[in-house]
Each structure stands twice: as C-alpha cells, then as structure tokens.
Amino acid sequence: MKLRSLAGALAATVALPFGLAQATDLEVTHWWTSGGEAAAVAELAKAFDATGNKWVDGAIAGSGGTARPIMISRITGGDPMGATQFNHGRQAEELVEAGLMRDLTDVATRENWKEIVKPASLLDSCTIEGKIYCAPVNIHSWQWLWLSNAAFKQAGVPVPKNWDEFVAAGPALEKAGIIPLAVGGQPWQAAGAFDVLMVAIAGKDVFEQVFAKKDEEVAAGAEIAKVFKAADDARRLSKGTNVQDWNQATNLVITGKAGGQIMGDWAQGEFQVAGQKAGVDYTCLPGLGVNEVISTGGDAFYFPLLEDEEKSKAQEVLASTLLNPKTQVAFNLKKGSLPVRGDVDLATANDCMKKGLEILAKGNVIQGTDQLLSADSQKQKEDLFSEFFANPSMTPEDAQKRFAEIIAAAD
Amino acid sequence: MTALTRGSGRPNQWLRNLNAKIASIPMILTAVVIFLGGTIWTVVYSFTNSKLLPRLSFVGLDQYERLWAAPRWIISIQNLALYGFFSLVFSLVIGFVLAALMDQKIRFENTFRTIMLYPFALSFIVTGLVWQWLLNPQFGIQSIVRSLGWESFSFDPLYDADIVIYGILIAALWQGTGLVMCLMLAGLRGIDEDIWKAARVDGIPMWKTYVLIIIPMMRGVFITTLVIIASGIVKVYDLVVAQTSGGPGIASEVPAKYVYDYMFQAQNLGQGFAASTMMLITVAIIIVPWAYLEFGGGRKRG
Numbered sequence: 001m002k003l004r005s006l007a008g009a010l011a012a013t014v015a016l017p018f019g020l021a022q023a024t025d026l027e028v029t030h031w032w033t034s035g036g037e038a039a040a041v042a043e044l045a046k047a048f049d050a051t052g053n054k055w056v057d058g059a060i061a062g063s064g065g066t067a068r069p070i071m072i073s074r075i076t077g078g079d080p081m082g083a084t085q086f087n088h089g090r091q092a093e094e095l096v097e098a099g100l101m102r103d104l105t106d107v108a109t110r111e112n113w114k115e116i117v118k119p120a121s122l123l124d125s126c127t128i129e130g131k132i133y134c135a136p137v138n139i140h141s142w143q144w145l146w147l148s149n150a151a152f153k154q155a156g157v158p159v160p161k162n163w164d165e166f167v168a169a170g171p172a173l174e175k176a177g178i179i180p181l182a183v184g185g186q187p188w189q190a191a192g193a194f195d196v197l198m199v200a201i202a203g204k205d206v207f208e209q210v211f212a213k214k215d216e217e218v219a220a221g222a223e224i225a226k227v228f229k230a231a232d233d234a235r236r237l238s239k240g241t242n243v244q245d246w247n248q249a250t251n252l253v254i255t256g257k258a259g260g261q262i263m264g265d266w267a268q269g270e271f272q273v274a275g276q277k278a279g280v281d282y283t284c285l286p287g288l289g290v291n292e293v294i295s296t297g298g299d300a301f302y303f304p305l306l307e308d309e310e311k312s313k314a315q316e317v318l319a320s321t322l323l324n325p326k327t328q329v330a331f332n333l334k335k336g337s338l339p340v341r342g343d344v345d346l347a348t349a350n351d352c353m354k355k356g357l358e359i360l361a362k363g364n365v366i367q368g369t370d371q372l373l374s375a376d377s378q379k380q381k382e383d384l385f386s387e388f389f390a391n392p393s394m395t396p397e398d399a400q401k402r403f404a405e406i407i408a409a410a411d
Numbered sequence: 412m413t414a415l416t417r418g419s420g421r422p423n424q425w426l427r428n429l430n431a432k433i434a435s436i437p438m439i440l441t442a443v444v445i446f447l448g449g450t451i452w453t454v455v456y457s458f459t460n461s462k463l464l465p466r467l468s469f470v471g472l473d474q475y476e477r478l479w480a481a482p483r484w485i486i487s488i489q490n491l492a493l494y495g496f497f498s499l500v501f502s503l504v505i506g507f508v509l510a511a512l513m514d515q516k517i518r519f520e521n522t523f524r525t526i527m528l529y530p531f532a533l534s535f536i537v538t539g540l541v542w543q544w545l546l547n548p549q550f551g552i553q554s555i556v557r558s559l560g561w562e563s564f565s566f567d568p569l570y571d572a573d574i575v576i577y578g579i580l581i582a583a584l585w586q587g588t589g590l591v592m593c594l595m596l597a598g599l600r601g602i603d604e605d606i607w608k609a610a611r612v613d614g615i616p617m618w619k620t621y622v623l624i625i626i627p628m629m630r631g632v633f634i635t636t637l638v639i640i641a642s643g644i645v646k647v648y649d650l651v652v653a654q655t656s657g658g659p660g661i662a663s664e665v666p667a668k669y670v671y672d673y674m675f676q677a678q679n680l681g682q683g684f685a686a687s688t689m690m691l692i693t694v695a696i697i698i699v700p701w702a703y704l705e706f707g708g709g710r711k712r713g
Contacts, residue, residue, distance in 0.1 A: 069675030076464065094463035094678065185658045242548070242570055244656065376462065379677030383483045383661055390660025391572055402482070409477075 026082030026314045028301070029058035029074075031067035032335075034247040036269020040335035044137075047327040053314045056082075063245070065188060075100050080304030082311060083318055088125045088134050088300035089371035095302075096133050102303040102312070107319050108132040116323070118342035119296055119360070125371050126300060134300040135319045137328075138337035141294035141356060142264045142368065143196050145285040146271070150256040151178050162289030163200060163230070166260060170237045173259045180237035182258035183389060184249035187382035190389040193234060193262040194381075195369050198227045199295070200288040204366055210407055211372040220404035228396035228403075234262070235389050253282070262288070268336030268352055278351040286355055294359050297368020298337065377410040450691065457684035465680055474685035484686065487664045490576050494665070495644040498583050502640055503633075505584065506591025511621060513592065514599045524596070528589040535586065539653025542582035543569065546654075569655055572662035579654055579663060586650075587643065591636055598632030599625070634701060641697045645690060666690050 026048070032041045038059070045055035058081055060067035068091065071084045075095055086092045095101050108114070108123075117123045117136060126134040145166065152159045152169065155176040160166040170180040183189055199207045202223040209218045218224065241258065243249050250270045252258035261267065268284070276282055287293050301322055303315045321327055328339040333348060338356050346357065359365070369378065384406065388399045425432075460470045478484050509527060513520055530538065545551045548567040556564040568578030602625055610620040626633070648667035651657060657664040666686060674683030 065676050072463065072675070072678070091678075098464050185656065187657075244658075374462075375676065375678040376673075376682070379672065379679075380481075383481075386658070387482065387660040387662075390658060390662060 024053040024310060024314050025056050026053060026311060026318060027056040027058050028083045028085075028318070029060060029067070029071050029081045030085035030299075031060050031062070031064050032085070033059050033061045034266075034270060035273040036334065036336060037266065039273065040269065040331050043330040043334055044322065044327065047321050047324065047330070048318055051317050051321060053317060063186060063188070065186070075304050080306060082306070082315060083301045083303050085299055086134070086302050087297055087368070087370040088122070088136055089297065089368065090374050091370065092134070092302050093128065093374075096128050100305060101133050102305045102315065103131045103133060104135065104303065104316075104319055105132045107135075107316050111320055111323065113323065116341045116343060118340070119363075119365055121296055121365070121367055121371075122298065122300075122340055125367075134302045135322045136298060136300040136340045137322050138298050138332055138335060139296050139340060139360070140264050140266060140298045140337050140368075141286075141296065142192050143199060143287045143294050144265055144267070144352075145260055145262055145288045146250070146253055146267050147260040147283040147285065148253045148256045148258065149281055149283060151176075151253070151259045154178065154256065155259070159283050160285075160289070162285065163197075164290075166288075167230075167233050167237070169259070170233075178256070179240045179252065179258040180260070181234055182241045182243070182249040182252045182261040183234070183238040184241065184246045185244040185386075185390075186246060187386035188378075189246055189249070189263070190385035191378070191382040192264070192369075193389075194227070194231050194385050195295075196262050196288065197230045197234065198224070199293055199366060200290040201227050201230050203291055204293050204364075207366055211369055212367065214407050214410045216404050216408035219407040220400065224403070225396070225400060228400045231385075231388065231399075232396045235392065238389060239392075265336050265338075265352070265356060268350075269334065272334075272336065272350075284352040284355065286352075286359060292359050293364045293366055294356060295368040296360075296365045297370050298340070374411055377406060380406045380409075453684050454688050454691070457681060457688045459681050461680040461684070463678040463680070470681070474681045475689075477682065478685050478689065483661050483664055484666070484669055486661055487666045487669050490663060490665055491644070491647075493576050494580055494583070494647065495641070497577075497580050498587070498644055499637070499640055501580075501584055502588050502591045503636065505588045506636070507595050507626075509588065509592040510595035510599055513596055524593065527592050530586045531589045533586065535647075535649040536653045538582050538586045539650045542578070542585070543654045546578050546581075570659060572659050575655060575659065575663040579650060582654060583647070583650060587640070591640065594632055594636050594639075595629075598629040601632075602628055634705065638698070638701050642694065645694050645697070666693075 028044075030041060032038060041057070041059070045057060048055040060070055064087065068086070071081070071086075072095065074081060075084075076098075080100070092101060104126075113123060113132070114120075122136045122139065123132065126132050126136060145163070147159055147166075149159055151173065155169070155172045155178060157169045157172045160169050166180075173180045183193060195207075195211075198210070206218060206223045209215045210224065241249060241252065243252065246263060246267070247270055249258070249261055250263060250267045251274075253261045254271060254274045254276060268278075271278070271282055278284060301319070303319065306312050306315070323341065325341065325344045328341060328344050329346060332339045333346070333353075336353065338353065338360060339346065346353065349357065369381075373381070381403075384399065384402050388394050456465050456467075457474055458469050458471065459466065460468055460473070513523060513527075517523070533541075546567065546569045548554065548565075548570065553564060553566045556566070568574045568581075606624060606628075607620070610624060615624075646667055647665050648671065651663055651665050651668055655663045657668055667690065670683045670686045670690065673679050673686065677683075
C-alpha cells in the first residue's frame, strides 16, 4: 500500500513536466543573458507568443562557451529542446551530420529565404549538402572599436579616429588613471580581438588566406608578424583589466574607466541599456578605423528533430517568425546587430548601426571565424591568445610560430 | 584470490556466504559495467579522431602526441604537480598539528572541532567564490590592509600568473585541512593511554613521543588520509573554475579542466579522452602502490 502511494507520487513528479509542456510550448535555449541581449530576446518571445504558441525561455548564463556544451549534450543525450541558438557555421555541423537536427528546406523554399537573406553567405552557412538546417536571425560583426568619449576628454586627448591614433593616445590615458584597452579574461575575447586586428591591419585577402585557405606560410609570414606586433601593443594597453565577462569590460568603457574595447557589435546593446548615445557618449570605429570590413557571422536558430508532431509544427512557425520583417527590426534594434534581410526599414537605427549597414551594402564583408574554423581550432586559438594577452614574457614571434602551427593543423 | 586455489579439500569458497554474494551482484555489475566498461571505452576512443560524436576511426597515438605538444597541457601538469605537492605536505602537517593540539584535553574541544571542520561542508564552488572575493585586489584583503593605512601593500595572487596556483592552494587548504584534522584526531584517540604513560615514565619528550612512537603507530590513518587527499588533488576542477577560470591567461589551468574544455567546448572527444586517460594513469600510479601496501602479500596491517 505504502509502496503504491510512493509509486504514485513518483509518477506524478514524472508526469508533471509533460503536463506543463503543452503541444505548442517550445523551449528555446540561448545564451543571451546580458541586459541588451535579454531585451532583444524578449522581442523574439513576444513575436512567437503572438502566433498562439508559447516561448519557454531556456537562457543559459555564462556565454557560448558554457552554454554550447549543455545544449549539445541535451541534443545528443536524447532530451532535445524545441529550438536552440548557435553561431551559424561549424558549431552544429556534426549534429546535423548525425541526423539529429531538423531539415528546414521546406519552410525556407516556401518563404523564399534564398531571395530575402542578404548576404547569401549567411544561408550558405546553414546549408549542409544542399539542405537548410538553420534560421539565421542576425548579422554580428566583430570588427568594432568602442571608445569612451568621456575617458579621452579626461585624459585631454582627442578621440582617436583609427587604431594607430588609439595606440598613440595610450600613455595619456594611462597617466589619467584610465585603462586604455579593456580586454576581459574570457579566452574568446582575446582570440576575437586578434582576428579583428588581423583584418584591420593585414586586410581582407590575408585574412581569407589564413582562415579560409589555412595557408600556414602566410600565417607565418611578414603580414601576420605586423598583426602580432599590434597584438603586442594591445596586450600592453590592456594591462590592469581585472574583469572576466565581456559586458563587464564594456561597462568599464561605458563608465569611462577604460578608453576603449575591441568587441563585436553586441556591445552596442549595453551602451543602449546604459542610456548612452552613439557619437555623443561613445564612438565606434568599424574595422578599427583602418580597414572598414565587417564579418558576417552571427546567430542562428537550429531545430532538433522532434517526434512530437505538434511541436514540429510549432518549430516551423518559429522559424518563419524569426525571419519576419517586423521581428527582424524589433530584435536587431535592441540587440545592436544587423538584420539578415536587406528589405527591412531600419530608419530608427543609430549612427553605428548605419555605418554597419553601409559597409554591408558596399559588400565589404568577410566570413566570421566561427564559419571558417572548427570549434577545435577555435579553442586552440583561444588557448594561445588568452596566454599571450596574460603573459607579457611571451614574445610575438613565439606566439606567431604557434599560431602558424594551429593553422597548419586546422581542418 | 584464495578462491581460485581450490582442491585443498575444503568446501568450495564460492559457495560460502552465498546470500551475501547474491545480494552484491547488482553492485558488482554496476562496478564492472559502468566503471570498468566506461574506462575501457574511454581508453579505446582516445586512439580515435572522434570530434563532437564518438566514432571508431583510429589514428594511433596522434591525440597523445598533440596532447604532450600542447603548452596548455604542460602548464596544467606543472600546476597539478605544484598544487599536489604543497597541498599534500601542508594538509598533512597542518592537519596533524591541529589534531595534536586538539588532543591536549582542551576545553570547548567540540566547538573548535566544528569550526575547523566547517569549511569542509562547503562545496569547492562556494569555497572558490569566497576566496576569489577575498583575494580580489579591489575589495578583498589588499583593499582592507590598504584602507588601514598601509598604502603600498600588494596581495593579488589570483591576478599574477607566477603565483596564481598558490592562491588556489590557500583556498584548498582552508577547505580541506579540517577533514584531515578529524581523521588524525580519530587516529590519535585510537592510541592506547598506556603508551603515553610509558613514554612519560621513560622521560621521553612529547615531540619525540609523537614523531617516533605515535606517528608510526598511526600508519593506517596516514595512508587512508594520503589516498583521500591525493584523489582530491588529481580531480581538482571546480575550485579553479570558481576562482580564476584558469586565468590569468592559462596560468592556472589543471588537467581536469583541459579534459572538459576539449571534450565539450572544442568538440574534440578524442583529445579529451587522451587527456583523461593520462589522468587515469596518474591515479593508478597513486592507488596501485597503496593497494599493494594495504592488501598485498597477505601481510597484516600496521
């Protein structure tokens, strides 16, 4: 008797989650947890809820490096969510190859994604063997230098217009007790900053030769040596940034404790949440003001293969909601990223976003490193650059040698 | 072992205490399938080029070659050696000294014991966070000492690549010595009062009694403690994640973190398995001699 009631209680606890999860509830996992990001994701949830379904938010704190292992182990472990964020490119490649992800080609043809998604490389990154597996939601570019106007005023130097001026202004900032360049301790930040320096200083062609063609001779060559020289400057200027998370580092710029930060355009959301205005309180330099090129990496939603038919239908609805023009505008304005379709009106975009749109229209774009390199090579790069930025005794020459080895071994 | 040498005329050893043996079958199966099976699976796949998902395409020793060429792995091993050596020495010494002091029939012994053991009740994550704050130069020990007037005081081990591992060691010792003390205290309580009386009659100084008589008598306790500490050292992970996430740079990386990062973040299972196999070998190097000393050769324990 006692045993039976116990079993009943157990069954109830097991049944409860199923009871809550109605057929049209869709759990969506993502790692958008900073202020600006959370505001943006709320727009997506609102748009999806308006279709009569329910967005069950599965935010995972601690940036992609923490969130992706959780997402992947849920999918491979047989407990898939309704939809999940990845940076499109190679992060979900093997999940797709293993047949764990859902083919979205039907939705994509019906809604004509091939025509509306601009630039086309975004959809290419979602395409594996001719089938489309993800819905891109935004374009994120890494190549931005964010500057605090207040910090430069305090140091008594004009706000720099490019990387060289910024490096030259370093000593003045330091004298005023300001950290010239904020670089957070998370490994991906150091690696990302280096990629930005590379495209700004060595240019688009060298970037493509190294990361797309994996040419180790170029990686060991003179052009990249210049980039390492600049990274050495960046390392010197970033001394004293004792913070971990990227948004804490951005906050140093917002509060004028740091002069600038090399960070993707997602940093813009933080400036917005803090009530700052582009051009007045902060300045942005795409391509570090040297080479105005932006990468078109970004976020996309992938949909695990589900058995529940109702949920599968809800997945289709979500996929088309994500690319809906209205959702695109509302989401990207809050997020500080660029929309994936060229036909939407972004009249309310701020200065920095307009700069980004212009560069995009000119076609000065490169693929992001997440699209070009496997997660394994990216991790090795992160190990290298987090060591390089933290350890002043590591020479640029040594670092370049190891960088070339990573490129040589990349697949 | 003796079960295998039959034929001495005694009844079959396998059938002795049959009920107990049947009852332990599930646990034996669990141990064999999960522990042994999982271990063998991991070792086998460490010779493959498995990426995100395991697949059986063998690449020989490639993963191991890459592992031992990776600066981060070398730093992890060095850190583990430093951390291991000092945490072993200090937790044994401090633990024993505390236990010996506690054994002097002091007042409020229960209270002190509770206080000393309390940190052990906290998880490594909490310990790590507490010490991350304490050692943070902006609002930890350094800022308190500076606010007391010693302006040039500088103490920020977690932000100095050369000494960061000692910052982690401090937190580990704070957390772990209480347990060592309790184990030692139990050992000391197991020593017959008459030994102390005899030593006193012979006029042997107290420290000499401890070093030459009591400690050799506590051999069993020491070995158990050693194994507990050593296995804790090899698997250290959460403390590092909470305190420094391996930083600054890669200065405080440890092997367990390498395994996790490469298995899940880098989506390279083969590399992670190779690293975890190396960790298994380390554990085996520690456990096997102990098991031999404790159970081997049929000699009686100390």
